[in-house]
Amino acid sequence: MTIKTKLRLAFLLMIALFAVFGAVALHALRTVTGDVERLAGQVVPSIVLSNAINTATSDYRAAEMQHILSTDPAEMARLEREMDGLRAQIEALRKEYEPQVDTPREQERYQNFSRDFASYLASSERLVALSRQNVSQDAAAVIRETERLFAAFSDDLVALVAISKEEGDAAGREAVTVAAQGRTTLLAGLAALIGFALFCMWAVDALISRPVAGLTGTLTRVGTGDLAVTVGMTERADDIGQMARAAEATVTAVRGLAADLGRLVEAAQGGALSVRVDPAAHHGEYAALVAGLNDLIELLSKPLFELVGVMQLLAGGDLKGRMTGSYEGDLRALKANMNRSLDSLVSLLDELAAVAGRMADGDLTRSVGGSYQGEFAVLKGNVNRALEQLRGLVGEVAANTTQITAAATETAAAARQVAQESARQLTSLTAVAGAVTQTAQSVTDITGNAARGRDLAAGTAALAEDGRAKLATLSGAVERIAAGHGRIEQITGTITRIADKTHILSLNAGIEAARAGEQGTGFGIVAQQIGRLAEEAALAARDIDGIIAESARTVHEGVADAGEARLTIERIAEAARDSGVAIQAISAALAQQSAAVQELVGRLGELRTGSEGNAAAAEEISATMEELARMVHRARAQVDRFTLA
Structure with missing residues (x-):
């Protein structure tokens, strides 16, 4: 079985598991969604409307009490308008609430409320008429008569709220149960998927990834120049075995080519440019590569030998030697550049010899005037x-x-x-x-x-x-x-x-003391003596104040004189x-x-x-x-x- 077939089967099985997992998740989601829609569309509005009706009836009852207690016609008229508005509000809330009543318990309670509330409204009209006439005692008697009706339909409204809450709790518990079941199913499916995925990962790693990684490492080592490698898994009958056998053949061919190239390089390093490699020992492009290397060495050897001859003449002082062979491409450029370099060198040396001779005779008017390039031009400029x-x-x-x-x-x-x-x-x-x-x-x-x-x-x-x-x-x-x-x-x-x-x-x-009469005579005498003593003390204090003021002025003058001194x-x-x-x-x-x-x-x-x-x-x-x-x-x-x- 090929790797492609194995991967296809694994992916098909995974897709099937995902489909089952998705179906279970969608069923649980639809169930929970239905319960939530029921809570949002029926239970919550029922609770809100029943509470609103209960609040409005309580407000109506409070308005009745205020009407009885009030004696101002304007205030009574305002309260009557408020009561009419509350009756209209209650009627509108009832019309909105009645479609939500669907269970027998709710219907029974709502019928009781409707009966009691209708009787209460009839008594309320009579109460208002008596209160408008300021017959407060009769109106109070009506209030006491309707107390039972008000308590009865208030209990019915509270019971309706409780029933709606019970239905909401039941729907919530059902949703929680379904959600728990769905969560358990999802967790089980997820565990199965994870287990299958881990199995697939292990299988891919053991059967594909690690063998491919081994072959990749082998070829990478060959690519970096390491030919001392051993290719395994050649005995396998699948795609990995074919890849291993192809890699082993490639490594063998590269080893042979590397050995022949090594011999050529060693010979060239040793100066033996006549050594060649047999192209018949290789196949395909490798044989063409070996033949091209032989031709390249042959082509490079000829101008090198001629260049060696020219350098020998130059070392002996003979500046007339030149390269005369026929070459192409860069070798022809090498020949031309070598000959031009020799020509420039000879011309520069001739001019330098002439200038040096004139300097020896004391003539400093001569200079180097030829046209040169590169280091020759630098030498000319320096001279x-x-x-x-x-x-x-x-x-x-x-x-x-x-x-x-x-x-x-x-x-x-x-x-x-x-x-x-x-x-x-x-x-x-x-x-x-x-x-x-x-x-x-x-x-x-x-x-x-x-x-x-x-x-x-x-x-x-x-x-x-x-x-x-x-x-x-x-x-x-x-x-x-x-x-x-x-x-x-x-x-x-x-x-x-x-x-x-x-x-x-x-x-x-x-x-x-004067007010007290004879009993205050002695107290009056004491008061007069105290008054005289107070006057004498005040006079003495004023005398002391005058003396101290005069002494203070004298002291201040002494302070000023001492400061000046x-x-x-x-x-x-x-x-x-x-x-x-x-x-x-x-x-x-x-x-x-x-x-x-x-x-x-x-x-x-x-x-x-x-x-x-x-x-x-x-x-x-x-x-x-x-x-x-x-x-x-x-x-x-x-x-x-x-x-x-």
């Missing part, structure tokens, strides 16, 4: 640039020698003048050194006086700082006294307010510090000046020594410049031998 730079260098040397001669002459004269000026400077420096020494002694004396002034300024600043600190302490004490006066003023104000309040209390106590002393201290800083700066500057003068004395000594050396060096420079002028004259004579233009 011409070298000649151009040499011409420029020789020209610059010629021009510079003239300038150097004149400069050397002028330098010698200047050196003599420098020697004379150095002698005069030496005399002046000796006089300056004596003056600077006297200046250094004067600066030292001034520095000592500045140090004593600095000490006096520091003492003054310290005394001023001590006075400022004591004034600051005095100012703080005066400020604390001022703050204490403020607190005393607050306490005095509090005492004044307490005295005022006490006086008011004494007046109130006197009034109350402290500011004045701070300015004195600041001036003393500034004076001390200035004197310190002067002292430091004088110290630096003294050091600078001492250094200047040392520098003058060095300058005197340098002036003596400069005079001697100027004499040496003069002699050296005269010798340099003679050398430049000799160099100019050598440069004049070259022809630059």
Whole structure:
């Protein structure tokens, strides 16, 4: 059985299992869908409508109660309109609900509701008529009579809701049961499919994938050049066996071809270009490939032998050797390029020899002028640039020698003048050194006086700082006294307010004592005494307040004067510090000046020594410049031998 037939049977069996699985799933889905449609189309609307009717009847009952309790005609008319609307709403809901009543239990309950509700509506009309006439007692009696009817049809509505819920629960349980059965069936079918799929995977892997992977690995190794492979499964009678036998034949042919090619390569690497391979040992394209390799080696050997002969002539100094054989394609291009390269090399060498001969004769005007390519053109450019730079260098040397001669002459004269000026400077420096020494002694004396002034300024600043600190302490004490006066003023104000309040209390106590008559006489006397004491306390508080106010003004003036005195002393201290800083700066500057003068004395000594050396060096420079002028004259004579233009 072929692989194609096996795969077809496996796929047919899998399709059959999928068909059965789909049929079972569709049956379960249709059952669940029917139950859901029943819930959505009958059970849920029945529950909603019965609840709506129950709510509307309760609202109608509440409107009746409000109508009885109301005595306003407008309010009664509004409630009657509301009741009419509720009756119309209930009627519409009943018409929508009646088609949903299909079971005997529901029909029985609904008939009971319809009978009781009709009786209730008849009594309601009578109740409204009595309430409109404000016969509240008769209307209340009707309310009590209809209480039983209202409770009865309300129970019927609640029962209808319960029946609808039971039907919904039953439909839901049925749907759950069907869904569970369908889920079990689906799981079983899915398990069967998974098992069959795993079996098919194992069979494909064992019978097809692993054998094909083995053959693929073998051919891959052959493709990468690994011919030491063994092809198995050649004994199988199916497609895999045929593929294995074909792979083994391919590997054998490639091994033979690789062995012959290896012999050719080894012979070529060893320099034996006459070795050939027998094409009869191979078949088909392999034989044609071997014959083509033999022809290729033959074709490549001929120009190589001729090229070797030309290179031997070139190595012996014979530049006339050329390739003369007849070739095609790239070999003909090789021949042409080789001959052109030799021609270009010979032409370039001839020009270089001519240019070198002219340079030996002192003629720098000749350059390489032929047309060349590649490295020959680079060599030509480099030689011409070298000649151009040499011409420029020789020209610059010629021009510079003239300038150097004149400069050397002028330098010698200047050196003599420098020697004379150095002698005069030496005399002046000796006089300056004596003056600077006297200046250094004067600066030292001034520095000592500045140090004593600095000490006096520091003492003054310290005394001023001590006075400022004591004034600051005095100012703080005066400020604390001022703050204490403020607190005393607050306490005095509090005492004044307490005295005022006490006086008011004494007046109130006197009034109350007068009202009490003889029993309040003693209390009135006490109240008068308290009032007099309150007045005296208020007067004393006001006197104290005046005294404290005067004392506070005096204290504030003292604070202001102390502050001004402290500011004045701070300015004195600041001036003393500034004076001390200035004197310190002067002292430091004088110290630096003294050091600078001492250094200047040392520098003058060095300058005197340098002036003596400069005079001697100027004499040496003069002699050296005269010798340099003679050398430049000799160099100019050598440069004049070259022809630059």
